[in-house]
Amino acid sequence: xxxxxxxxxxxxxxxxxxxxxxxxxxxxxxxxxxxxxxxxxxxxxxxxxxxxxxxxxxxxxxxxxxxxxxxxxxxxxxxxxxxxxxxxxxxxxxxxxxxxxxxxxxxxxxxxx
Amino acid sequence: xxxxxxxxxxxxxxxxxxxxxxxxxxxxxxxxxxxxxxxxxxxxxxxxxxxxxxxxxxxxxxxxxxxxxxxxxxxxxxxxxxxxxxxxxxxxxxxxxxxxxxxxxxxxxxxxx
Numbered sequence: 001x002x003x004x005x006x007x008x009x010x011x012x013x014x015x016x017x018x019x020x021x022x023x024x025x026x027x028x029x030x031x032x033x034x035x036x037x038x039x040x041x042x043x044x045x046x047x048x049x050x051x052x053x054x055x056x057x058x059x060x061x062x063x064x065x066x067x068x069x070x071x072x073x074x075x076x077x078x079x080x081x082x083x084x085x086x087x088x089x090x091x092x093x094x095x096x097x098x099x100x101x102x103x104x105x106x107x108x109x110x111x112x113x
Numbered sequence: 114x115x116x117x118x119x120x121x122x123x124x125x126x127x128x129x130x131x132x133x134x135x136x137x138x139x140x141x142x143x144x145x146x147x148x149x150x151x152x153x154x155x156x157x158x159x160x161x162x163x164x165x166x167x168x169x170x171x172x173x174x175x176x177x178x179x180x181x182x183x184x185x186x187x188x189x190x191x192x193x194x195x196x197x198x199x200x201x202x203x204x205x206x207x208x209x210x211x212x213x214x215x216x217x218x219x220x221x222x223x224x225x226x
Contacts, residue, residue: 004156010125031211032221033213033214042216042217042218042219043203043205043216044220045213045214045215048211048212048213050211056213060214076204085164092155093157095163095210095211097211099210100145100162100164100207100209101147101159101160101162102159102214104149104157104158105155105156105157106155106156
């Protein structure tokens, strides 16, 4: 596609449920990043993939958060046993193998009730 | 670890007036610097980037930014603001190719007619 796509655009879930957020990067972009944007914490890095490997997971806030990437393309961010503090906009970005700039998707707004 | 400070949380300017948004960074080596813009409900759009060469960089939508190593600054400027420029602006620092970005807290720009 022309840009980074994310689905769903909005997700409302009950506390304690698991959710999966999907990111489809720009074709040919081998690097993929997840960030979280919340009122209290601003924009925070979560995890970075190079191909299917995740050399930097340092931003994942707890073991309830995990992510995977398959085929060097689509990535899924999974949050288990969601808590109200997980409510935020989750942004995905990708970058070209030789590029430094990251291109962002529109985000998934997660609301935990 | 790198960090970014955007001292102005909210700025209001009149349409047609000039604009300068401040950004200060902290990083021991030569940083990779970016400005992104976010309109309500949208993802982040890259305005411009700097990582080497000419310290005055031009971006999209008539924006420019100047890297000043001595001041650890990367301020964003526009000579004449348009009402459509109203949005939130984020400064970010990276450490190289395929590295996470560290964002400032953002500056919300309001444009009065």
